[in-house]
Amino acid sequence: MTAAGPAARPGRLRGAAGALAAAALGVGAGQLAALVTGPGTGPVDAVAGRVVALTPPAVAEIATVGIGLGSRATVVTGVLVVAAAAVAAAGALSGRSDRPGTAGLAALGLLGVLAGGTAAGGGPLDVLPAVVALVVAVTAFRRLHRLGARIPAGPVLPDGRPLRDSLTRRRFLRAAGLAGAGGIAAAAGAGVLAPRLPSGRIGPAREALTARLRALAAAGRIPPAPPVPAGAAFPGGTAFATPVADFYRIDTALRVPAVDPAGWTLRVHGMVGRELLLDLDDLLARPLVERWVTLSCVSNEVGGDLVSTTRFTGVELAPLLAAAVPDPAADQVFSTSVDGWTAGSPSSLVLDPAAGALLAVAMDGEALPVEHGFPVRIVVPGLYGYVSATKWVTDIELTTFAARADYWRVRGWAPPGPTETASRIDSPTPYARVPAGRVVVTGAAWAVPRGISRVEVGVGDPAAGGWVDAELGPVPAEGATWRMWRAELDLPAGGHTVRCRATDGAGAVQTGQRRSPLPGAATGWPERPVTAV
Numbered sequence: 455m456t457a458a459g460p461a462a463r464p465g466r467l468r469g470a471a472g473a474l475a476a477a478a479l480g481v482g483a484g485q486l487a488a489l490v491t492g493p494g495t496g497p498v499d500a501v502a503g504r505v506v507a508l509t510p511p512a513v514a515e516i517a518t519v520g521i522g523l524g525s526r527a528t529v530v531t532g533v534l535v536v537a538a539a540a541v542a543a544a545g546a547l548s549g550r551s552d553r554p555g556t557a558g559l560a561a562l563g564l565l566g567v568l569a570g571g572t573a574a575g576g577g578p579l580d581v582l583p584a585v586v587a588l589v590v591a592v593t594a595f596r597r598l599h600r601l602g603a604r605i606p607a608g609p610v611l612p613d614g615r616p617l618r619d620s621l622t623r624r625r626f627l628r629a630a631g632l633a634g635a636g637g638i639a640a641a642a643g644a645g646v647l648a649p650r651l652p653s654g655r656i657g658p659a660r661e662a663l664t665a666r667l668r669a670l671a672a673a674g675r676i677p678p679a680p681p682v683p684a685g686a687a688f689p690g691g692t693a694f695a696t697p698v699a700d701f702y703r704i705d706t707a708l709r710v711p712a713v714d715p716a717g718w719t720l721r722v723h724g725m726v727g728r729e730l731l732l733d734l735d736d737l738l739a740r741p742l743v744e745r746w747v748t749l750s751c752v753s754n755e756v757g758g759d760l761v762s763t764t765r766f767t768g769v770e771l772a773p774l775l776a777a778a779v780p781d782p783a784a785d786q787v788f789s790t791s792v793d794g795w796t797a798g799s800p801s802s803l804v805l806d807p808a809a810g811a812l813l814a815v816a817m818d819g820e821a822l823p824v825e826h827g828f829p830v831r832i833v834v835p836g837l838y839g840y841v842s843a844t845k846w847v848t849d850i851e852l853t854t855f856a857a858r859a860d861y862w863r864v865r866g867w868a869p870p871g872p873t874e875t876a877s878r879i880d881s882p883t884p885y886a887r888v889p890a891g892r893v894v895v896t897g898a899a900w901a902v903p904r905g906i907s908r909v910e911v912g913v914g915d916p917a918a919g920g921w922v923d924a925e926l927g928p929v930p931a932e933g934a935t936w937r938m939w940r941a942e943l944d945l946p947a948g949g950h951t952v953r954c955r956a957t958d959g960a961g962a963v964q965t966g967q968r969r970s971p972l973p974g975a976a977t978g979w980p981e982r983p984v985t986a987v
């Protein structure tokens with residue numbers, strides 16, 4: 455037997471392994487570079503972010519409810535798997551020449567550069583991590599390709615392989631292993647370092663803001679919201695105030711923006727007589743208020759839990775915007791987050807002082823959690839979150855609905871309208887087995903800002919009537935929050951379907967017509983099967 459290969463060339467396996475190791479090193483270097491450019495600018499995040507942003511309207515419904523933590527990880531994993539497959543294929547094709555692998559890595563790198571450069575709300579420096587990743591990956595691949603080349607000449611081992619080849623193999627494996635492990639270590643190190651760097655130094659900044667707000671409250675600068683009255687919630691039911699950790703969360707942020715409050719500004723511009731630019735000190739120098747608000751997501755299914763209630767602290771938005779002297783022709787208040795997400799709210803509501811729109815800085819007496827918009831977000835009682843509740847807000851433009859469409863309107867969701875009157879059964883649990891006889895049912899109902907005047911509970915055929923009035927819990931402030939309810943039913947042994955319907959403060963009964971979310975909110979009476987035994 456003589457030498458294995460006709461010329462100096464790595465096999466397919468070495469080509470693929472070399473390309474993968476080089477790509478890992480490149481991504482690791484890119485993640486390190488992202489420590490400079492900020493959260494979400496790493497090459498993988500940038501591409502994943504574009505994948506989310508370019509999601510076609512047809513799957514927007516999944517995206518709006520689904521871009522929670524689970525699916526965020528799914529998008530990143532998907533990008534990594536596809537990229538790794540492409541890299542391995544390009545590497546395997548690199549026989550005599552390193553060109554296919556070089557071209558494949560360069561193409562992926564350019565995709566990252568493009569993604570980083572076009573990310574909404576990003577700066578020109580955001581392409582840096584992808585450029586670093588590209589250069590490092592291509593350089594590493596070319597070196598590994600050279601190292602991996604089999605050299606056919608020379609003595610042959612007893613198993614038929616050339617001696618030189620076993621040497622190059624060891625050399626190649628060591629270099630590729632080092633590159634791959636180095637890349638993974640760099641990426642992991644960057645992940646550990648990121649939250650400790652200035653842009654990620656959010657924990658202490660949050661505590662500082664909370665302490666500042668406490669001091670303002672102690673100095674009487676924040677008139678406290680009315681306390682939750684005794685009996686606002688019922689035994690077995692949901693708490694009136696949602697613990698902040700349980701407050702539902704919906705956003706498109708692949709990585710939660712880390713906004714340093716020291717550098718935060720809010721610009722108010724567009725169709726205004728006077729532009730405003732505020733920093734956090736300017737904001738906190740204004741009168742602060744505390745307000746109970748129930749916030750809900752338009753994509754909430756009937757009976758779903760994308761609805762929560764808390765005590766927001768913040769600055770009234772209406773007088774602040776009035777100071778900018780809005781043009782009466784501007785029918786839209788268009789707000790933008792630092793991550794480029796946008797929401798368009800009707801000016802008629804936001805500019806109305808009675809509506810109570812807030813630039814919120816705290817939930818339940820503490821600075822906003824980072825994932826709920828730290829340091830400043832908008833809350834507009836009476837609008838769904840997708841057209842109002844901009845987290846990490848940094849820009850407000852007075853404009854028209856004709857001139858600009860916000861993030862979700864572009865993706866097929868309806869422009870803002872009044873919120874639907876909604877209700878939910880919280881206990882008994884679905885398919886619960888309850889003792890026959892007297893059965894207690896509890897739940898929540900909300901119709902912000904109209905309030906809830908009545909809740910009825912029914913069993914059996916809704917057309918046959920038989921609705922029973924529920925007892926309503928008291929609320930700390932009329933209109934802007936949900937209302938807890940409790941009813942007693944007499945259920946004979948057997949299977950039953952319990953349903954409920956609410957009446958809003960204006961006397962309108964919640965519609966029983968079943969409708970799924972998209973383009974607007976879901977409607978219909980919630981139903982719950984229970985078995986009495």
Ligand SMILES: Nc1nc2c(c(=O)[nH]1)N[C@H]1C(S)=C(S)[C@@H](COP(=O)(O)O)O[C@H]1N2
Nearest residue numbers: 702703704705706751791795839840843845
């Ligand atoms: N920057 C930003 N703000 C956002 C969103 C978003 O994706 N990005 N989602 C909105 C939607 S659809 C809702 S329902 C509310 C949810 O607020 P929460 O996550 O604090 O519950 O935030 C709104 N604000």
Ligand SMILES: [Mo]
Nearest residue numbers: 751752839840
């Ligand atoms: Mo939402």
